[in-house]
Amino acid sequence: MSLALQTFSTVKDASAALQAAGSRYLGGGTLVVRAANEGDVSVSSLVRVADPGLSRIAVSGGKVRLGASATMAAIARHPELAALAPAARAVGGPAIRNMATVGGNLFAPAPYGDFAVALLALDATVFTEDGEMPIETFLTGRDTSRVIVTAVGFSLPSMESFRFLKVSRVKPKGVSVLSIAALLQRTADGTVTSARIALGCMADRPIRALATEKALLGSKLTPQEIAPALAAAGEGITPITDPIASAWYRAEVLPVHLGRLLSQ
Amino acid sequence: MAKVPVQFMLNGSEKAEFVESGTTLLNALRDKIGDTSPKGGCHQGTCGACSVIIDGELRLSCLTLAETCIGADIKTTAGLAEGGVLHPLQRAFLDAFATQCGFCTPGMIMAAKVLLDRTPNPSREDVVEALSGNICRCTGYEPIIQAVLLAARANSQNAA
Ligand SMILES: Cc1cc2nc3c(=O)[nH]c(=O)nc-3n(C[C@H](O)[C@H](O)[C@H](O)COP(=O)(O)OP(=O)(O)OC[C@H]3O[C@@H](n4cnc5c(N)ncnc54)[C@H](O)[C@@H]3O)c2cc1C
Ligand code: FES
Ligand code: FES
Numbered sequence: 013m014s015l016a017l018q019t020f021s022t023v024k025d026a027s028a029a030l031q032a033a034g035s036r037y038l039g040g041g042t043l044v045v046r047a048a049n050e051g052d053v054s055v056s057s058l059v060r061v062a063d064p065g066l067s068r069i070a071v072s073g074g075k076v077r078l079g080a081s082a083t084m085a086a087i088a089r090h091p092e093l094a095a096l097a098p099a100a101r102a103v104g105g106p107a108i109r110n111m112a113t114v115g116g117n118l119f120a121p122a123p124y125g126d127f128a129v130a131l132l133a134l135d136a137t138v139f140t141e142d143g144e145m146p147i148e149t150f151l152t153g154r155d156t157s158r159v160i161v162t163a164v165g166f167s168l169p170s171m172e173s174f175r176f177l178k179v180s181r182v183k184p185k186g187v188s189v190l191s192i193a194a195l196l197q198r199t200a201d202g203t204v205t206s207a208r209i210a211l212g213c214m215a216d217r218p219i220r221a222l223a224t225e226k227a228l229l230g231s232k233l234t235p236q237e238i239a240p241a242l243a244a245a246g247e248g249i250t251p252i253t254d255p256i257a258s259a260w261y262r263a264e265v266l267p268v269h270l271g272r273l274l275s276q
Numbered sequence: 277m278a279k280v281p282v283q284f285m286l287n288g289s290e291k292a293e294f295v296e297s298g299t300t301l302l303n304a305l306r307d308k309i310g311d312t313s314p315k316g317g318c319h320q321g322t323c324g325a326c327s328v329i330i331d332g333e334l335r336l337s338c339l340t341l342a343e344t345c346i347g348a349d350i351k352t353t354a355g356l357a358e359g360g361v362l363h364p365l366q367r368a369f370l371d372a373f374a375t376q377c378g379f380c381t382p383g384m385i386m387a388a389k390v391l392l393d394r395t396p397n398p399s400r401e402d403v404v405e406a407l408s409g410n411i412c413r414c415t416g417y418e419p420i421i422q423a424v425l426l427a428a429r430a431n432s433q434n435a436a
Protein backbone atom coordinates (compact mmCIF):
# COMPACT_ATOMS: atom_id res chain seq x y z
CA MET A 13 0.00 0.00 0.00
CA SER A 14 1.24 3.45 -0.73
CA LEU A 15 -0.32 6.59 0.52
CA ALA A 16 1.03 10.06 -0.02
CA LEU A 17 0.21 12.88 2.37
CA GLN A 18 0.15 16.44 1.10
CA THR A 19 -0.01 19.27 3.61
CA PHE A 20 -1.17 22.76 2.63
CA SER A 21 -1.36 25.95 4.61
CA THR A 22 -4.57 27.17 3.01
CA VAL A 23 -7.92 25.56 2.22
CA LYS A 24 -7.76 27.02 -1.27
CA ASP A 25 -4.56 25.20 -2.20
CA ALA A 26 -5.78 22.00 -0.60
CA SER A 27 -9.04 22.22 -2.57
CA ALA A 28 -7.12 22.31 -5.82
CA ALA A 29 -5.09 19.22 -4.83
CA LEU A 30 -8.27 17.42 -3.79
CA GLN A 31 -9.59 17.47 -7.35
CA ALA A 32 -7.02 14.83 -8.37
CA ALA A 33 -8.37 11.26 -8.67
CA GLY A 34 -7.71 9.06 -5.64
CA SER A 35 -7.24 11.95 -3.24
CA ARG A 36 -9.20 12.34 -0.03
CA TYR A 37 -9.24 15.01 2.62
CA LEU A 38 -7.68 14.02 5.95
CA GLY A 39 -9.48 15.26 9.05
CA GLY A 40 -8.70 13.37 12.24
CA GLY A 41 -8.13 10.28 10.12
CA THR A 42 -10.20 7.91 12.25
CA LEU A 43 -12.16 6.76 9.20
CA VAL A 44 -9.90 7.54 6.29
CA VAL A 45 -6.64 6.13 7.74
CA ARG A 46 -8.61 3.18 9.02
CA ALA A 47 -9.84 2.57 5.47
CA ALA A 48 -6.26 2.76 4.16
CA ASN A 49 -5.10 0.32 6.87
CA GLU A 50 -7.85 -2.06 5.80
CA GLY A 51 -6.50 -1.99 2.26
CA ASP A 52 -8.87 0.48 0.60
CA VAL A 53 -6.90 1.15 -2.58
CA SER A 54 -9.31 3.85 -3.78
CA VAL A 55 -7.36 6.29 -1.59
CA SER A 56 -3.87 6.98 -2.90
CA SER A 57 -3.27 10.43 -1.54
CA LEU A 58 -4.43 12.36 1.49
CA VAL A 59 -4.72 16.11 1.60
CA ARG A 60 -4.68 18.11 4.79
CA VAL A 61 -4.70 21.73 5.83
CA ALA A 62 -2.36 22.83 8.61
CA ASP A 63 -4.33 25.93 9.59
CA PRO A 64 -5.03 26.17 13.32
CA GLY A 65 -7.96 28.46 12.48
CA LEU A 66 -9.88 25.40 11.28
CA SER A 67 -9.95 24.08 14.86
CA ARG A 68 -11.41 27.26 16.32
CA ILE A 69 -14.59 27.16 18.38
CA ALA A 70 -16.37 30.50 18.67
CA VAL A 71 -19.41 31.18 20.84
CA SER A 72 -20.84 34.67 20.89
CA GLY A 73 -24.26 36.29 21.00
CA GLY A 74 -25.99 32.91 21.12
CA LYS A 75 -24.29 31.77 17.91
CA VAL A 76 -21.81 28.92 17.72
CA ARG A 77 -19.25 28.33 15.03
CA LEU A 78 -17.27 25.10 15.14
CA GLY A 79 -14.25 24.89 12.88
CA ALA A 80 -14.27 21.69 10.81
CA SER A 81 -11.11 20.45 12.55
CA ALA A 82 -12.51 21.00 16.06
CA THR A 83 -12.43 17.65 17.86
CA MET A 84 -15.18 15.94 19.84
CA ALA A 85 -12.95 16.23 22.95
CA ALA A 86 -12.60 20.00 22.48
CA ILE A 87 -16.36 20.41 22.13
CA ALA A 88 -17.12 18.12 25.08
CA ARG A 89 -14.94 20.17 27.44
CA HIS A 90 -15.89 23.63 26.16
CA PRO A 91 -17.51 25.51 29.06
CA GLU A 92 -20.13 27.22 26.90
CA LEU A 93 -21.13 24.12 24.94
CA ALA A 94 -22.53 22.05 27.82
CA ALA A 95 -25.74 21.45 25.85
CA LEU A 96 -23.73 19.73 23.11
CA ALA A 97 -21.38 17.80 25.39
CA PRO A 98 -23.54 14.64 25.53
CA ALA A 99 -23.50 14.41 21.71
CA ALA A 100 -19.73 15.02 21.51
CA ARG A 101 -19.05 12.52 24.28
CA ALA A 102 -21.16 9.92 22.46
CA VAL A 103 -18.47 9.54 19.81
CA GLY A 104 -16.02 6.67 20.43
CA GLY A 105 -13.66 6.38 23.41
CA PRO A 106 -11.29 9.07 24.75
CA ALA A 107 -8.56 8.58 22.12
CA ILE A 108 -11.08 8.65 19.25
CA ARG A 109 -12.61 11.86 20.66
CA ASN A 110 -9.18 13.49 20.71
CA MET A 111 -8.90 12.80 16.98
CA ALA A 112 -12.45 12.74 15.53
CA THR A 113 -13.38 16.07 13.95
CA VAL A 114 -16.69 17.80 13.28
CA GLY A 115 -15.93 17.80 9.55
CA GLY A 116 -15.27 14.05 9.49
CA ASN A 117 -18.43 13.32 11.46
CA LEU A 118 -20.52 15.04 8.78
CA PHE A 119 -19.25 12.45 6.28
CA ALA A 120 -19.35 9.41 8.59
CA PRO A 121 -21.72 6.72 7.31
CA ALA A 122 -24.16 5.07 9.75
CA PRO A 123 -23.74 3.65 12.38
CA TYR A 124 -21.36 6.60 12.80
CA GLY A 125 -22.27 10.26 12.60
CA ASP A 126 -23.74 10.71 16.08
CA PHE A 127 -22.61 14.33 16.28
CA ALA A 128 -24.00 15.05 12.81
CA VAL A 129 -27.39 13.87 14.14
CA ALA A 130 -27.19 16.62 16.75
CA LEU A 131 -26.17 19.16 14.09
CA LEU A 132 -29.15 18.16 11.94
CA ALA A 133 -31.59 18.72 14.82
CA LEU A 134 -29.92 22.12 15.39
CA ASP A 135 -30.47 23.07 11.73
CA ALA A 136 -26.77 23.83 11.35
CA THR A 137 -25.30 25.68 8.41
CA VAL A 138 -22.35 23.99 6.72
CA PHE A 139 -19.63 26.37 5.53
CA THR A 140 -17.35 25.35 2.69
CA GLU A 141 -14.77 26.97 0.45
CA ASP A 142 -17.53 27.55 -2.09
CA GLY A 143 -20.14 29.04 0.21
CA GLU A 144 -22.66 27.83 2.75
CA MET A 145 -25.67 25.52 2.76
CA PRO A 146 -28.20 24.04 5.18
CA ILE A 147 -27.04 20.75 6.69
CA GLU A 148 -29.89 18.85 5.04
CA THR A 149 -28.72 19.93 1.58
CA PHE A 150 -25.18 19.05 2.55
CA LEU A 151 -26.07 15.57 3.81
CA THR A 152 -28.06 14.77 0.66
CA GLY A 153 -25.15 15.63 -1.61
CA ARG A 154 -22.21 14.55 0.51
CA ASP A 155 -21.33 11.39 -1.46
CA THR A 156 -20.31 13.35 -4.52
CA SER A 157 -19.03 16.42 -2.68
CA ARG A 158 -15.42 17.38 -3.41
CA VAL A 159 -15.37 20.58 -1.37
CA ILE A 160 -13.64 21.10 1.93
CA VAL A 161 -15.94 21.88 4.83
CA THR A 162 -14.46 24.72 6.86
CA ALA A 163 -16.98 25.11 9.70
CA VAL A 164 -20.53 24.55 10.93
CA GLY A 165 -22.67 27.23 12.54
CA PHE A 166 -25.90 27.16 14.55
CA SER A 167 -27.77 28.93 17.32
CA LEU A 168 -26.74 27.71 20.76
CA PRO A 169 -29.67 25.76 22.22
CA SER A 170 -30.61 26.09 25.87
CA MET A 171 -30.02 23.04 28.05
CA GLU A 172 -33.82 22.61 28.38
CA SER A 173 -34.60 22.76 24.68
CA PHE A 174 -32.00 20.28 23.41
CA ARG A 175 -32.03 16.57 24.11
CA PHE A 176 -29.68 13.88 22.84
CA LEU A 177 -29.72 10.13 23.25
CA LYS A 178 -27.44 7.44 21.91
CA VAL A 179 -28.29 3.79 22.43
CA SER A 180 -25.48 1.27 22.28
CA ARG A 181 -25.05 -2.25 23.57
CA VAL A 182 -21.48 -2.06 24.83
CA LYS A 183 -21.17 0.01 27.99
CA PRO A 184 -19.92 2.63 28.50
CA LYS A 185 -18.91 3.07 24.85
CA GLY A 186 -20.14 1.32 21.78
CA VAL A 187 -21.36 1.87 18.27
CA SER A 188 -24.90 3.22 17.93
CA VAL A 189 -27.96 1.05 17.72
CA LEU A 190 -29.52 4.42 17.10
CA SER A 191 -29.13 8.02 18.13
CA ILE A 192 -31.74 10.75 18.48
CA ALA A 193 -31.44 14.51 18.86
CA ALA A 194 -34.43 16.76 19.56
CA LEU A 195 -34.72 20.52 19.61
CA LEU A 196 -38.01 21.46 21.23
CA GLN A 197 -39.20 25.03 21.77
CA ARG A 198 -41.96 25.25 24.36
CA THR A 199 -44.04 27.97 25.93
CA ALA A 200 -44.17 28.56 29.69
CA ASP A 201 -47.02 26.05 30.07
CA GLY A 202 -45.02 23.39 28.20
CA THR A 203 -46.79 23.56 24.84
CA VAL A 204 -44.47 22.61 21.98
CA THR A 205 -44.24 25.47 19.47
CA SER A 206 -41.55 23.97 17.29
CA ALA A 207 -39.89 20.57 17.08
CA ARG A 208 -36.91 19.36 15.10
CA ILE A 209 -35.97 15.73 15.56
CA ALA A 210 -33.03 13.97 13.91
CA LEU A 211 -32.32 10.25 13.84
CA GLY A 212 -29.09 8.32 13.40
CA CYS A 213 -28.91 4.75 11.96
CA MET A 214 -32.42 5.14 10.49
CA ALA A 215 -30.85 5.56 7.02
CA ASP A 216 -27.27 5.55 5.74
CA ARG A 217 -27.00 9.12 7.07
CA PRO A 218 -28.83 11.28 9.62
CA ILE A 219 -32.47 12.00 8.72
CA ARG A 220 -35.30 14.03 10.22
CA ALA A 221 -38.40 12.47 11.78
CA LEU A 222 -40.73 14.83 9.95
CA ALA A 223 -44.01 13.10 10.81
CA THR A 224 -43.10 12.95 14.50
CA GLU A 225 -42.11 16.63 14.50
CA LYS A 226 -45.52 17.53 13.07
CA ALA A 227 -47.41 15.34 15.53
CA LEU A 228 -45.72 17.01 18.48
CA LEU A 229 -46.71 20.57 17.59
CA GLY A 230 -49.17 22.01 20.09
CA SER A 231 -48.76 19.11 22.48
CA LYS A 232 -47.60 19.32 26.09
CA LEU A 233 -45.68 16.05 25.82
CA THR A 234 -48.14 14.10 27.95
CA PRO A 235 -48.01 10.32 27.39
CA GLN A 236 -51.34 10.53 25.49
CA GLU A 237 -49.99 13.24 23.21
CA ILE A 238 -46.64 11.54 22.66
CA ALA A 239 -48.28 8.27 21.54
CA PRO A 240 -49.32 9.44 18.04
CA ALA A 241 -45.91 11.06 17.53
CA LEU A 242 -44.25 7.74 18.32
CA ALA A 243 -46.61 5.86 16.03
CA ALA A 244 -45.47 8.19 13.24
CA ALA A 245 -41.74 7.68 13.96
CA GLY A 246 -41.43 4.82 11.47
CA GLU A 247 -42.46 6.98 8.53
CA GLY A 248 -39.71 7.37 5.98
CA ILE A 249 -37.07 5.36 7.82
CA THR A 250 -34.82 2.73 6.19
CA PRO A 251 -32.64 1.61 9.10
CA ILE A 252 -29.26 0.04 8.49
CA THR A 253 -28.40 -3.59 9.21
CA ASP A 254 -24.96 -4.27 10.66
CA PRO A 255 -23.41 -6.62 13.25
CA ILE A 256 -24.89 -4.47 16.05
CA ALA A 257 -28.54 -4.74 15.01
CA SER A 258 -30.82 -5.55 12.11
CA ALA A 259 -32.97 -2.97 10.36
CA TRP A 260 -36.04 -4.69 11.83
CA TYR A 261 -34.68 -4.41 15.38
CA ARG A 262 -33.73 -0.77 14.97
CA ALA A 263 -37.20 0.08 13.65
CA GLU A 264 -38.84 -1.80 16.55
CA VAL A 265 -36.90 -0.03 19.30
CA LEU A 266 -36.95 3.46 17.81
CA PRO A 267 -40.38 4.41 19.27
CA VAL A 268 -39.36 3.04 22.69
CA HIS A 269 -36.23 5.20 22.92
CA LEU A 270 -37.88 8.21 21.31
CA GLY A 271 -40.67 7.93 23.87
CA ARG A 272 -38.13 7.93 26.71
CA LEU A 273 -36.36 10.95 25.31
CA LEU A 274 -39.59 12.92 24.85
CA SER A 275 -40.97 12.14 28.30
CA GLN A 276 -37.76 13.15 30.11
CA MET B 277 7.57 5.89 -2.90
CA ALA B 278 9.16 9.09 -1.76
CA LYS B 279 10.56 9.11 1.74
CA VAL B 280 9.89 12.02 4.03
CA PRO B 281 11.86 13.15 7.07
CA VAL B 282 10.06 13.15 10.40
CA GLN B 283 11.41 14.47 13.65
CA PHE B 284 9.79 14.48 17.08
CA MET B 285 10.49 14.06 20.77
CA LEU B 286 9.96 10.50 22.01
CA ASN B 287 10.00 10.03 25.77
CA GLY B 288 12.19 13.09 26.15
CA SER B 289 14.77 12.38 23.46
CA GLU B 290 14.83 13.69 19.94
CA LYS B 291 14.19 11.22 17.12
CA ALA B 292 14.63 11.75 13.39
CA GLU B 293 13.85 9.21 10.70
CA PHE B 294 12.96 8.90 7.05
CA VAL B 295 9.63 7.17 6.51
CA GLU B 296 7.53 6.45 3.47
CA SER B 297 4.80 9.01 3.07
CA GLY B 298 1.59 7.71 4.62
CA THR B 299 3.36 5.57 7.27
CA THR B 300 1.39 5.36 10.49
CA LEU B 301 3.02 6.52 13.70
CA LEU B 302 2.60 2.98 15.03
CA ASN B 303 4.68 1.51 12.21
CA ALA B 304 7.24 4.30 12.42
CA LEU B 305 7.70 3.76 16.17
CA ARG B 306 7.89 -0.01 16.01
CA ASP B 307 9.70 -0.69 12.75
CA LYS B 308 11.88 2.38 12.31
CA ILE B 309 12.60 3.72 15.78
CA GLY B 310 12.45 0.43 17.64
CA ASP B 311 9.96 1.37 20.37
CA THR B 312 7.76 -1.74 20.38
CA SER B 313 5.74 -0.74 23.43
CA PRO B 314 2.72 0.41 21.39
CA LYS B 315 1.06 -2.74 20.03
CA GLY B 316 -0.74 -3.22 16.74
CA GLY B 317 -3.90 -5.11 17.63
CA CYS B 318 -6.44 -4.11 15.01
CA HIS B 319 -5.09 -1.13 13.02
CA GLN B 320 -8.70 0.05 13.01
CA GLY B 321 -8.97 2.21 16.09
CA THR B 322 -10.99 -0.35 18.00
CA CYS B 323 -8.61 -2.03 20.46
CA GLY B 324 -6.55 0.81 21.92
CA ALA B 325 -3.36 -1.32 22.17
CA CYS B 326 -1.50 1.27 20.08
CA SER B 327 -2.44 4.22 22.36
CA VAL B 328 0.27 6.84 22.87
CA ILE B 329 0.28 10.33 24.34
CA ILE B 330 0.86 13.11 21.82
CA ASP B 331 1.25 16.63 23.21
CA GLY B 332 -0.50 15.52 26.38
CA GLU B 333 -3.48 13.88 24.67
CA LEU B 334 -4.28 10.21 24.25
CA ARG B 335 -4.21 9.15 20.61
CA LEU B 336 -4.25 6.01 18.53
CA SER B 337 -0.91 5.63 16.78
CA CYS B 338 -2.41 3.23 14.21
CA LEU B 339 -4.67 5.98 12.84
CA THR B 340 -2.11 8.79 13.11
CA LEU B 341 0.27 9.42 10.24
CA ALA B 342 3.88 9.89 11.33
CA GLU B 343 4.21 13.00 9.16
CA THR B 344 1.50 14.76 11.15
CA CYS B 345 3.64 14.41 14.30
CA ILE B 346 6.57 16.52 13.19
CA GLY B 347 7.71 18.58 16.18
CA ALA B 348 5.34 16.78 18.54
CA ASP B 349 6.04 15.52 22.04
CA ILE B 350 5.27 11.79 22.08
CA LYS B 351 5.17 9.56 25.11
CA THR B 352 4.91 5.78 25.18
CA THR B 353 4.89 3.21 27.94
CA ALA B 354 8.53 2.39 27.16
CA GLY B 355 9.51 5.78 28.58
CA LEU B 356 7.78 5.46 31.97
CA ALA B 357 10.31 3.57 34.08
CA GLU B 358 13.11 5.71 35.44
CA GLY B 359 16.53 4.13 35.93
CA GLY B 360 15.05 0.66 36.36
CA VAL B 361 12.37 1.85 38.79
CA LEU B 362 8.89 1.17 37.52
CA HIS B 363 6.32 3.96 37.21
CA PRO B 364 3.57 3.74 39.87
CA LEU B 365 1.09 2.60 37.19
CA GLN B 366 3.41 -0.18 36.06
CA ARG B 367 3.97 -1.20 39.69
CA ALA B 368 0.22 -1.21 40.34
CA PHE B 369 -0.51 -3.31 37.24
CA LEU B 370 1.91 -5.96 38.55
CA ASP B 371 0.65 -5.80 42.13
CA ALA B 372 -3.01 -5.99 41.13
CA PHE B 373 -2.45 -8.79 38.55
CA ALA B 374 -3.81 -6.47 35.88
CA THR B 375 -1.68 -7.93 33.15
CA GLN B 376 -1.94 -11.45 31.77
CA CYS B 377 -0.79 -11.83 28.17
CA GLY B 378 0.22 -8.16 28.41
CA PHE B 379 -0.79 -7.17 24.90
CA CYS B 380 -3.28 -4.52 26.00
CA THR B 381 -1.15 -3.32 28.91
CA PRO B 382 0.89 -0.52 27.28
CA GLY B 383 -2.28 1.00 25.81
CA MET B 384 -4.15 0.65 29.09
CA ILE B 385 -1.28 2.33 30.93
CA MET B 386 -1.20 5.25 28.48
CA ALA B 387 -4.96 5.74 28.84
CA ALA B 388 -4.63 5.55 32.62
CA LYS B 389 -1.71 7.96 32.63
CA VAL B 390 -3.59 10.79 30.92
CA LEU B 391 -6.44 10.22 33.36
CA LEU B 392 -4.20 10.40 36.46
CA ASP B 393 -2.26 13.39 35.10
CA ARG B 394 -5.51 15.36 34.99
CA THR B 395 -7.55 13.64 37.70
CA PRO B 396 -5.20 12.42 40.44
CA ASN B 397 -8.06 10.99 42.53
CA PRO B 398 -10.45 9.48 39.99
CA SER B 399 -13.68 7.72 40.83
CA ARG B 400 -14.28 4.19 39.58
CA GLU B 401 -16.56 5.66 36.88
CA ASP B 402 -13.77 8.00 35.77
CA VAL B 403 -11.46 5.00 35.36
CA VAL B 404 -14.03 2.97 33.43
CA GLU B 405 -14.66 5.92 31.11
CA ALA B 406 -10.92 6.57 30.61
CA LEU B 407 -10.32 2.94 29.63
CA SER B 408 -13.44 2.63 27.49
CA GLY B 409 -11.51 2.69 24.22
CA ASN B 410 -9.17 -0.12 25.26
CA ILE B 411 -9.98 -3.79 24.87
CA CYS B 412 -8.57 -6.59 27.05
CA ARG B 413 -9.22 -10.21 26.11
CA CYS B 414 -7.69 -11.68 29.27
CA THR B 415 -8.37 -10.01 32.58
CA GLY B 416 -12.06 -9.20 32.55
CA TYR B 417 -11.11 -5.55 33.21
CA GLU B 418 -11.73 -5.57 36.99
CA PRO B 419 -8.04 -6.04 37.93
CA ILE B 420 -7.12 -3.22 35.52
CA ILE B 421 -9.63 -0.84 37.09
CA GLN B 422 -8.32 -1.81 40.54
CA ALA B 423 -4.72 -1.25 39.41
CA VAL B 424 -5.47 2.29 38.23
CA LEU B 425 -7.24 3.09 41.51
CA LEU B 426 -4.28 1.58 43.40
CA ALA B 427 -1.80 3.72 41.47
CA ALA B 428 -3.88 6.81 42.24
CA ARG B 429 -3.81 5.97 45.94
CA ALA B 430 -0.05 5.29 45.84
CA ASN B 431 0.51 8.67 44.13
CA SER B 432 -1.54 10.58 46.67
CA GLN B 433 0.28 8.85 49.56
CA ASN B 434 3.62 9.79 48.05
CA ALA B 435 2.45 13.36 47.61
CA ALA B 436 1.25 13.57 51.22
C1 LIG C 1 -13.09 2.74 17.04
C2 LIG C 1 -13.97 3.79 16.42
C3 LIG C 1 -15.12 4.16 17.08
C4 LIG C 1 -15.95 5.14 16.54
N1 LIG C 1 -17.08 5.49 17.22
C5 LIG C 1 -17.89 6.44 16.71
C6 LIG C 1 -19.06 6.81 17.39
O1 LIG C 1 -19.40 6.27 18.45
N2 LIG C 1 -19.84 7.77 16.84
C7 LIG C 1 -19.51 8.39 15.67
O2 LIG C 1 -20.24 9.28 15.24
N3 LIG C 1 -18.40 8.05 15.01
C8 LIG C 1 -17.58 7.09 15.49
N4 LIG C 1 -16.47 6.73 14.81
C9 LIG C 1 -16.23 7.29 13.48
C10 LIG C 1 -15.35 8.53 13.43
O3 LIG C 1 -14.34 8.49 14.41
C11 LIG C 1 -16.13 9.83 13.62
O4 LIG C 1 -17.27 9.84 12.83
C12 LIG C 1 -15.27 11.06 13.35
O5 LIG C 1 -15.98 12.24 13.68
C13 LIG C 1 -14.76 11.15 11.93
O6 LIG C 1 -13.94 12.30 11.86
P1 LIG C 1 -12.42 12.26 11.37
O7 LIG C 1 -11.94 13.67 11.45
O8 LIG C 1 -11.63 11.25 12.04
O9 LIG C 1 -12.65 11.84 9.85
P2 LIG C 1 -11.61 11.42 8.73
O10 LIG C 1 -11.33 9.97 8.83
O11 LIG C 1 -10.46 12.34 8.70
O12 LIG C 1 -12.52 11.70 7.45
C14 LIG C 1 -13.72 10.98 7.20
C15 LIG C 1 -14.24 11.37 5.80
O13 LIG C 1 -14.67 12.72 5.80
C16 LIG C 1 -13.92 13.50 4.87
N5 LIG C 1 -13.65 14.78 5.53
C17 LIG C 1 -13.22 14.94 6.82
N6 LIG C 1 -13.15 16.24 7.12
C18 LIG C 1 -13.55 16.92 6.02
C19 LIG C 1 -13.66 18.32 5.70
N7 LIG C 1 -13.40 19.27 6.60
N8 LIG C 1 -14.07 18.66 4.45
C20 LIG C 1 -14.35 17.69 3.53
N9 LIG C 1 -14.24 16.37 3.78
C21 LIG C 1 -13.84 15.98 5.01
C22 LIG C 1 -12.67 12.69 4.59
O14 LIG C 1 -12.16 12.93 3.31
C23 LIG C 1 -13.17 11.26 4.72
O15 LIG C 1 -13.78 10.84 3.55
C24 LIG C 1 -15.60 5.76 15.32
C25 LIG C 1 -14.43 5.39 14.68
C26 LIG C 1 -13.61 4.41 15.20
C27 LIG C 1 -12.35 4.05 14.48
S1 FES D 1 -4.06 -1.07 16.80
FE1 FES D 1 -4.68 0.98 17.05
S2 FES D 1 -6.57 0.76 18.05
FE2 FES D 1 -6.05 -1.33 17.65
S1 FES E 1 -3.83 -8.84 29.37
FE1 FES E 1 -4.16 -9.96 27.54
S2 FES E 1 -5.33 -8.53 26.40
FE2 FES E 1 -5.28 -7.59 28.32
